[in-house]
Amino acid sequence: MMEERQNSSPLHHLHPSTKVLCLLLFLVWAMVFNHPLYHLAITALVVIINLIGGSFRRALSFWKFYLVIACAAVLLWSLFLDEPGPAYNILGRHIATSAILYGIGMGLRLISLILFAVVFSSTTPVEAFTYGLRRLGLPYRVGFSLSLAFRLVPSVYQTAKMVESAQQARGHNPRKGGPLRRIFGFVPLMIPTILYTLRSANNLSLALECKGFGLKRKRTSLARYRIGWGDILTLALFIVGLSASIWLRLKGYGAVIDRL
């Protein structure tokens, strides 16, 4: 679903740590309000960020998904929140107006979070992501393991494809039958795939040790990123935006119901 876009938007040139920090700040920002109008403003902001990052088309291609999210959020929260105040009586069930508004707000919150994830993953290569995390204090070995996991995912698929072809040649088709049969039909496909991956893990750990992975000296990195004015400005905008939103919420704005 997501992949890094080879592009040269201003967001591509930001320092990876700035982007990780902005992601963390946005995760908090999206939680501040629960009023749909305020969330609409935040969603509009993320749409603008997507336009700047050149990922808007990609984000827009999931519009059906957003529609389902919005409908599901309204339905679920309307059913589960029993709030006082004006209400509708639908099929004998008391559904508060505030619960419906809260549901719309939650739908928009989810959409804005997904839109932000789209622009983040479209403008940040995996190497930059793990580099950013390391610069923010994540230990080298943990960062290495995380980036290795990202790199191994395509090779797991490649192995699975190879195993599937081999099994199809022997007459086993895991894509046949109903959904449950298909799920359990994947077991004979998964086991050889896992075993192949485990064998490569064994070889990889030997290769890493041969290259001095166990050494506890300070490491250098081939990729170098520099913090520029763009990074400072972006971070400042996010901090000011988040602080203003928290201040507004503390003053009683942006909430339909008194909860997150």
Add this chain to the structure above:
Amino acid sequence: MKDLISMWNKTRLIVLVAVTAAVYAALMLPFKLVTIIPGYTELRPGVAIPTVFSILFGPAAPWGAAFGNIVGDYLGGMLGWGSLFGLLGNFFLGYIPYRVAKPLVHRIKPGLWGTVQIILACALASIVCGVIIGWGLDLLGILPFATLGNIIIINNLLFTCILTPIFYRLLVFRSRRWNLHYTQVLGEDAERRSRTFGIGIILLTIGAVGGWVAGNLLSLQIIEGSDLIALLQQASGGGYFIEGASGSLTVSWGLSPAILMIIAGAILI
């Protein structure tokens, strides 16, 4: 719990963290299309990976499960608050089975009692995972516990309890042969159960099952927060420790004791 930190000094286990994460994420991604709650959860047969890798690779599995969830969410474009609690819940999903099913460390064929132990350990881990994620997202006001918590628990129970014993039988021989089993990497210390295992498992079970039941009762508003306060006050002999939390006690507050019990139990096992 010490082995969760000390494993970062073993190259083989570090690679196994990445392998667990990659296999888990790779199995998660195709099923993103079989969404149950859009943006949050989907049908996940891959949850059997953290549990079976937990019994095989010990402390590498909790980190692998946590990272796998992040990788899956990142590649699936669903990175958000759900990922944070997903990370925590999946960490426990990978942590509990190997701590509970420790006597199986030397067995190639687990036998009937061994299989029962695996299933019980998986069931406990599945419930803990669902309670933590359901609690976290309800705490943030994203989704009600009764919806997300139950869906995750049922999905986890279904796939981990059925697939883990099957996968374990098929993978244990090779993993031992390639010296990948955690006891072969960490040594004899990793085989011993902690002295506080008994208390830990009791706390963990009460926290998990109690949290699941209480979460549903509170989320479906079958009992009100104030009823729970009265109940707790009665149980504590009218103590004052909960008097501050009056009024509408939501799922987030109501489940906090269960979450604390789960954490304490996990430390003690």
